[in-house]
Amino acid sequence: MSEQRRLAGDRELRVTVDTPGADRAVVACPPHPRMGGTRSDPRLRAVGEALSDRSVACLRFDYGPWDEGEGERRDALTVVASASDDYDAVALFGYSFGAGVALLAAAESEPSAVSVLAPPASLGGADTVAALDALSCPVQVAVGERDSTVDWEPVAERAREHEATVESVPGDHFFAGQNDRIGESVAGFLSGE
Secondary structure, three states: OEEEEEEOOOOOEEEEEEOOOOOEEEEEEOOOHHHOOOOOOHHHHHHHHHHHOOOOEEEEEEOOOOOOOHHHHHHHHHHHHHHHHHOOEEEEEEEOHHHHHHHHHHHHOOOOOEEEEOOOOEEOOEEHHHHHHHOOOOEEEEEEOOOOOOOOHHHHHHHHHOOOEEEEEOOOOOOOOOHHHHHHHHHHHHOOO
């Protein structure tokens, strides 16, 4: 079961909430909006479905107007703040551009956990690798073995230094045919399995 919400503010956000009656939630940050990234991304939907199976809500949202990554980071923080009012624990997930957004937002909030898929080493002028240094929660970094679209290696290396979970997934940046595997892995990690 899903419900649609709008969060008002200087950047109106549209949010789909999968399993709205849960006690815990994950805020899912979509890939690059200028490359077609939306809350309907198949990787985000797979994570939402797997979280629903575990009675954890997933808040998939669309970014406001393009703002070079800065406004998108603020959008994620807005959704996290709203979720914090409704849920006992809030975690973050992001894919590609959204992985960078999730890391930067996590460094400014106190999520229960963070999982990122195909994270870029930077987002606009922000260093997503350094954001890992600010995190005290459990972190999972999943990367495609043949991903040459983003520079994920520095993020994975720093995550290993912090003894975070680093998972290699067969495939390239788009993880064709891997959505169910990704959904189960991310949902399992974020739900504490």
